[in-house]
Amino acid sequence: MASSPSRRNFIRKTAALTGGAFAAAGAARAAPLPVPSTNREPGRIIDEAAYGMPSKFEGHVKRRRTDVLKNRQNLSDWSMTPLQHQPGIITPNGLVYERHHAGTPDIDPKAHRLVIHGLVKQPLEFSMDDLHRYPSVSRFYFLECSGNGLTDWLKPASTTVQQTHGLLSGALWTGVPVSTLLDEAGIDPRGKWALLEGADASAHTRSVPMEKMLDDALIVYAMNGEALRPENGYPLRALLPGWEGNISVKWLRRIKVGEQPWHFRSETARYTDPMPEGKWRQFSMVMECKSVITSPSGGQQLKGPGFYEVTGLAWSGAGKVRAVDVSVDGGKTWREAKLEEPIMDKCLTRFKVGWNWDGSPAVLMSRAVDSNGYVQPSVQEIQKKRAIVGFVQHHNAIQPWSVNAQGEVRNVIGQA
């Protein structure tokens, strides 16, 4: 690993810490450790049948709506994953971010149908039972909303990484390749695009190039080892790996093959990116390479100088994460972090690097490089190419967190 110097530092530091512990042996506590009461009374019995829930002491780990914008309704709205509390690369189902355009429907799987029609030889209808009969595939992919970070471009508005980057989750998705079903229906050679349509109250719809549909797109009915949650598309959704979240249409009811894109509101007036000269970039599907430090991160408090593990997430919709560099001096110098296995295509990757904080002010940043050699840009580099005005999508810039002498960690996007 290229990070062997930091590994040696880590071993040296661990040895030093261990020595310190031995040196302190014999130092008396104010009072001896008491035997916990849980050692002296039985715990709760196993319920006859139950769905397990997190400890009551973890109640603060929740999805939250944006703290920055006050939406006037909560049907077309979003909630964010608490990335600062997520170890590893998998987001528990109850914490996977939400973005709906007209609320969460409760769909009876017995009544749900998927239809494939348009430019196909034989239009087909599938029940959920039908779809479960196909050989399944399970794959790890990240899912990120194109609007992730849109409140924090040129100056900080959000406090925590949940608020700056929480429209991001990682999961194991299980379902059937779209290509399997399209092959069965028989695609007319004129069919270059397909629309995906939801059974929700917005009937959310997007146009997808046929190449993506036949490559790695999935029809998904399960995530992380159980059926989809209602807010994530139960009983059926599309999953287009590496592409902006809203194109992975939830509550999927219809696929129609056509010759051209439909240019729906959701791909013209929304989910397009402001560009110079009053223009808009359209069909920007790929979520480009990005990373963020989740600890230490905004709103957290360091407990004095000493060793900290700087860790975070990196991902690319265009391939694998090849490397992540971390800076603690606001981007003047960088060192390569250790990437934790597994490192998978279009999936969250965990990075870690040891940091001995000397107690002076610092600015922490991470910068990811993907398997194409694409290097995560700064806001300033993006600003040279795009117009940063209004709700700007596809924010994949480097996120700086400042640490002051008191150990308070703050969002300093656009300032560092």
Next chain:
Amino acid sequence: MSSARRRSVLLTVVAAASLAACANLGGGVGMAAKSSTGIPLGASGPHEVQPLPDKPRFGKPVSEADIAAWNIDIRTPDGAGLPQGRGSVAQGREVYAAKCVACHGADAKGGSVYGTMVGGIGSFKGSPRVLTPGSMYPYAPILFDYIRRSMPMDRPQTLSADEVYAVSAYILNLNGLVPADAVMDAQSLPKVQMPNRDGFLIDDRPDTQAARCMANCK
């Protein structure tokens, strides 16, 4: 031919098309394959799947007539899929007052739930850009498609085709894009010239070329 073999043939064709696209475009750092219509596709695969049984499989044949009520999409550049029916600006004003004004406000200038749907034409070269159907939609049939599938928010897919045409006419009139006596139908709606018709460019990312500087960076 077995289904597994069919699949591998299909994927070979896709891969070949992707490679051809790369070759045509010259490649470069971060350059990924593009669709036949120029959309960057990102990374390909994985593709490993289990062999499938030969047909018949598990889909049930269905006719277009069976799914007519679901077939609500409009191909907005040319209006393909627009149904029969018609509605005037005046009729649209009445429908709006009954079913839209509570959220969108008087004259569609913004209400309790949603901001303005009027104006903004010419605002995109400054800040803020004011996004309304008038300023933003490149094609007028987007109004029909979106209103029918998603509106009113509390009762979507309940308006008649006549009502959707009428509300579309009313919103277009408020934006100065059709006269007060306009009537919208499957022929007239696609002909309305929208000011943002040429406001879009296809994804041309990656657009940044950041360097991986390690020391003395700034």
